[in-house]
Structures are given as C-alpha cells and as structure tokens.
Amino acid sequence: MPYAPLTPSAILSSLLLFSSAAFLAFAAACDGGDKAALIEIKAAFGNPAGLSSWTSGSPCCSAWSGVECDSTTGRVTSLTVFALNVSARVPPAIANLSALQSLNLAYNRLYGPLPAFLGPPHLPDLSFLRLDGNRLSGRIPATLTVFDLSLVGNRLSGPLPPSFAGATFGDVDLGDNRLTGDASFLFGHKKKLNALNLERNRFEFDLSRVQLPKVMDILKIAHNMIYGRIPAEAAHRKWLQFDVSYNRLCGPIPQSKYIQQFGASHFDHNKCLCGPPLAPCS
Structure with missing residues (x-):
C-alpha cells in the first residue's frame, strides 16, 4: 500500500499537539x-498533611497544592498555606522564592517576629501578603510595604514603620493587634489606598488633619484613641464600610446618604460626636 503524504492541515495539527505537550511539560x-x-518550607512547617502533594518526585508547578508558577520561567509566583494548623516561625526559605508575587499563610499558628525578608530586597515583586489569624508578635518591619497587606488578628505591637508613609498601598488590614502611635501618614488625597482597617489597636492621632484618599471606600478605625473631627470630605465618598466608634472624636457627623446608611453603632462611644444617626448637635 503506497504511503500517503501528510496534508498541510495534518502537519499543522501535529505541530500544535507537539508544541502544546512541550509547553505543558515545561510549565x-x-x-x-x-x-x-x-x-x-514544608519541613519547617512540620510536614503537615495538607502539603502531602509536595513530594520530590512530582512537578511542583502542576502537582503541588497551593503553588503557582510563571509558565515561561517556571519560577514560583504564588504560595498559599492556608488554615493548615501550622505551628512554626515564618520559614527563612521563603526569602529564596525571589519571584514570589503572592504569599498567603493566613489562619495558622505562626509565631515569633515578622521577618524583614517579606518584601524588598529579598522579595521585590511581592504585592499580596496575608498573615492574618496567626500569633505573630513584635514590631512590623520597614520592608513590609506590600500593596495588599493583611496582618489582622496577631499580637503585633509598637508604632508603624516610617517607611509606610511613602509606600503605595491598596488594602491595609492591621486590625486586632496592639499597635500604637500615629497612623495618619497612611492617608492622602493622591494615595491609592482603597481599604483601611485599624480597628482594635491603640492608635492615637488627629483625624481632622487627614486627607481621605479619593479611591477609599472602606474605613474601619473603631476601638482606638483617635481624636478630632470626621473630615467633611467623608460625606462625598461612596462608603462600603465605615466605622469610627469607640474613639475620642467630636463635632458634627458629615451628612450624606452614604454616611446615613450606617447606624448609630458605627459612631457611638466617642467624646462628643453629634448629628444623625446620633443625637442632634446643640
């Protein structure tokens, strides 16, 4: 039987199939x-059952849970070890993942200080960091200038590092810690800060002097020692969340439909805030 030559379409299909297989193998x-x-990192975390897929004989970019890689370089860009009941310090080996963009170690039992390598120069591309729901303690290092930063529900203390004043943040969640001092430098008209949670700390600064970022639609500063007045420009934001209760604020509450959607509990227990939804100003 004579050999039938491959048609151009068959050749193209074979090449595409080969290229796809090669790409998947490389990726x-x-x-x-x-x-x-x-x-x-797995060993430092005590080899938890949730990381059982992390074996030396399997490809980590496609077979390991919580690991994502760049399809071109094979570098690890995202690492998630979420709610695995891990009790350990933050492993120093994370600093070797120099292409990391996202790190989520939330809701474990991590303890000890926050390491300075969680940011530049060790992790220059890191833009998303979740360490909430752990037992981390001590001060926040100056290097943690990560665009989306969540450290809520730890045991962190002391003032915010001065480096935060010039950092570009999108979401900052520092609630439920023991942080102190001035956090007013997180604010500013031109900043990209969309959401800020400082609740249940010991921050103390004059809210009257801050400029609300134009993109901000979440502000939660309840249970601190913040004083002054609510900025008048708060009336012009389309708030998704807004809570200034349990502080030392005074003066009239700026009025708008975006403010009035929140009940009295979002303003209660201040020094002398007044106006709807609280009592009228005298």
Whole structure:
C-alpha cells in the first residue's frame, strides 16, 4: 500500500499537539532552586498533611497544592498555606522564592517576629501578603510595604514603620493587634489606598488633619484613641464600610446618604460626636 503524504492541515495539527505537550511539560517543571526552597518550607512547617502533594518526585508547578508558577520561567509566583494548623516561625526559605508575587499563610499558628525578608530586597515583586489569624508578635518591619497587606488578628505591637508613609498601598488590614502611635501618614488625597482597617489597636492621632484618599471606600478605625473631627470630605465618598466608634472624636457627623446608611453603632462611644444617626448637635 503506497504511503500517503501528510496534508498541510495534518502537519499543522501535529505541530500544535507537539508544541502544546512541550509547553505543558515545561510549565510543569518548576525552577530547581524554588523547588528546594519549598521542600525546606514544608519541613519547617512540620510536614503537615495538607502539603502531602509536595513530594520530590512530582512537578511542583502542576502537582503541588497551593503553588503557582510563571509558565515561561517556571519560577514560583504564588504560595498559599492556608488554615493548615501550622505551628512554626515564618520559614527563612521563603526569602529564596525571589519571584514570589503572592504569599498567603493566613489562619495558622505562626509565631515569633515578622521577618524583614517579606518584601524588598529579598522579595521585590511581592504585592499580596496575608498573615492574618496567626500569633505573630513584635514590631512590623520597614520592608513590609506590600500593596495588599493583611496582618489582622496577631499580637503585633509598637508604632508603624516610617517607611509606610511613602509606600503605595491598596488594602491595609492591621486590625486586632496592639499597635500604637500615629497612623495618619497612611492617608492622602493622591494615595491609592482603597481599604483601611485599624480597628482594635491603640492608635492615637488627629483625624481632622487627614486627607481621605479619593479611591477609599472602606474605613474601619473603631476601638482606638483617635481624636478630632470626621473630615467633611467623608460625606462625598461612596462608603462600603465605615466605622469610627469607640474613639475620642467630636463635632458634627458629615451628612450624606452614604454616611446615613450606617447606624448609630458605627459612631457611638466617642467624646462628643453629634448629628444623625446620633443625637442632634446643640
């Protein structure tokens, strides 16, 4: 039987199939240094059952839970170890994942200080960091200038680092810690800060002097020692969440439909705030 030559469409289909297989094989092979770092991280976390897929014989970019890689370079870009009941310090091997963009270690039992390597120069591309719901203590390092930063529900203390004044933040969640001092430098008209949660700390600054970021639609500062007045410009924001209760604020509450959607509990227990939804100003 004579050999039938392949048609151009068949050749193209074969090439595409081969290219796809090659691409998938390459994409599944993560960087060797990153893979070694992940093995160290697993050991530092006590080899939890939730990381059982992390085995040396399997491709970490396609087979390991919580790991995502760049399809071109094979570098690890995202690491999630969420709610696995891990009791350990934050592993130093994370600093070796120098292409990391997202790190989520929330709702474990991590303890000890926040390491300075969680940010530049070790992790220059890190833009998303969740360490909420742990037992971390001590001060926040100056290097944690991460665009989306969540440290809520730890045991952190002391003032915010001065580096935060010039940092570009989108969401900052520092609630339920023991932080103190001035946090007013997080505010500013031109800043990209969309959401700020400072609740249940010991911050103390004059709210009258802050300029609300134009994109801000979440402000939660309840249970602090913040004083002054609510800025008049608060009336012009389309708030999704707004809570200034349990502080030392005074003066009339700015009036708008966006403010009036929140009940008295969002303004109660201040020094002398007045006006709807609280008692009229005298």
